[in-house]
Amino acid sequence: MIKQFSLGLLAAALSTSVLADTYKLDPDHTNARFAIGHFGTSTNHGGFYNIEGELQLDAAKGTGQLKIVIPTDSVQTGNTGFDGHLKSADLLNVEKYPTMTFESTAWTFENNQPQSVTGNLTLMGKTNPVTLNADSFNCYESPMFEGATVCGGDFSATIDRTQWGLDLFLGPVPAEVRLEIQVEGIKQ
Structure with a gap:
């Protein structure tokens, strides 16, 4: 009886220790924006919207998991002509690649606060x-x-950007792209 009780407590402790809180990403408060130089004169800005995904977090234990699914044809720059060019086979090729994803592989924390998230794009x-x-x-x-x-x-x-084969106008348009990703998830 005591052995069964101890095993039950151990199983309960192990199951709660591996469970992180789960948050469904809110597409109204989640987006991915980018900035890239434009022929040495200015910076083009745009963003992706209607993003779906999930965040799992246990800050006290320093663990997390983030998966983001970004529809590529949601790209918006404020210029419909540029949006169309970004969606074309020259660049994002949204017909062939309708989504891009980011999935975390490691998190770093300091004082229970995330400092960085490493993953695969x-x-x-x-x-x-x-x-x-x-x-x-x-x-x-x-x-x-x-x-x-x-x-x-x-x-x-x-x-x-060249790591993903995006090398159109490389030279006058730099390889470096600045990403800013806003994520908010609702606890499930």
């Missing part, structure tokens, strides 16, 4: 590692979701 059928810096992160009780806990933050990185 898949774009144009190619996967490369990317480390996102956690520029801000917080959890709060949301009045918009009836007091549900919402966690999220701003993450950023600079990537080399």
